[in-house]
């Protein structure tokens with residue numbers, strides 16, 4: 211057993227982040243201001259896109275994306291059951307009707323053939339999730355979107371740095387929402403960003419994210435600013451703060467190094483888990499996996515125990531794990547509201563019963579990975595049928 215707990219996740223916060231946040235705290239301007247503007251600029255440069263708006267969360271970014279795309283009551287939005295509540299909640303915030311479509315067994319991403327078959331005259335948008343950092347088939351998704359005149363809003367919470375056929379997620383011309391939540395590949399503690407493609411008014415995105423006001427606080431309080439403003443529509447309080455942005459700027463400087471560490475640790479898992487009764491995640495040919503998650507799938511037919519048993523035994527060995535995700539159709543609120551139930555999405559349901567995310571983050575060492583793989587191997591051998 212480990213002497214120390216190996217947490218499921220730990221953000222990679224160093225002296226650079228601490229110094230950057232301290233600088234903002236001492237500056238006299240702590241909410242949205244120059245650091246947030248700079249963070250947006252760094253994201254634009256990294257992705258190679260003209261417009262990124264930093265927001266308070268990915269949930270906010272998804273909400274605003276659907277709003278500015280004009281999705282609302284009466285519209286049906288297709289999404290995956292294998293995601294976090296944020297994805298479907300954003301659809302509900304705009305008053306649209308979510309329709310779940312089962313996932314692809316290999317990747318855990320939305321099954322695009324099923325999605326295309328589910329389209330009706332009421333379908334207005336698709337919200338795919340790049341599960342774990344594996345990009346959705348963007349070519350096929352783009353064709354479906356064009357053929358059926360649908361808005362695509364990408365939930366790219368796991369996919370900063372993911373590439374599909376060499377192109378970064380966020381550059382395919384769709385509204386794309388990233389997350390900087392504590393566990394994500396780049397963190398601002400809480401935070402998100404929206405890539406605003408051509409054809410969408412970036413000023414509208416900014417207005418809707420700041421109470422529908424014609425000017426934000428930074429402009430109002432700046433020396434050259436004026437106290438007058440007008441509320442021109444209903445908006446929300448979704449701005450990022452400079453404290454968060456300072457964290458994000460320090461993180462972006464380390465992104466390449468952090469991604470390399472994730473990739474190397476994932477490769478080590480891949481080697482060390484070979485031969486065990488489980489399916490390992492993989493990167494599709496031509497695509498760079500962002501390795502936000504390392505979700506393994508247990509071959510339950512070869513085991514006497516369940517996924518939950520494995521979690522408990524890992525925990526007893528002081529190793530944290532997680533599950534991505536409890537399908538949306540298993541939650542009581544959505545069941546009561548939409549009549550969804552366990553069994554409605556057989557691939558996602560099966561996926562859920564088998565899946566277990568192993569710890570994977572840049573602060574881990576190769577020795578940590580070795581230990582996780584060794585402990586897991588012992589547990590699974592103890593459960594062999």
Ligand SMILES: *Cc1c(COP(=O)(O)O)cnc(C)c1O
Nearest residue numbers: 267268269294296367389391401
């Ligand atoms: C983390 C996550 C979100 C939400 O991100 P927040 O920044 O916490 O709002 C949305 N979708 C998926 C798939 C996530 O994992």
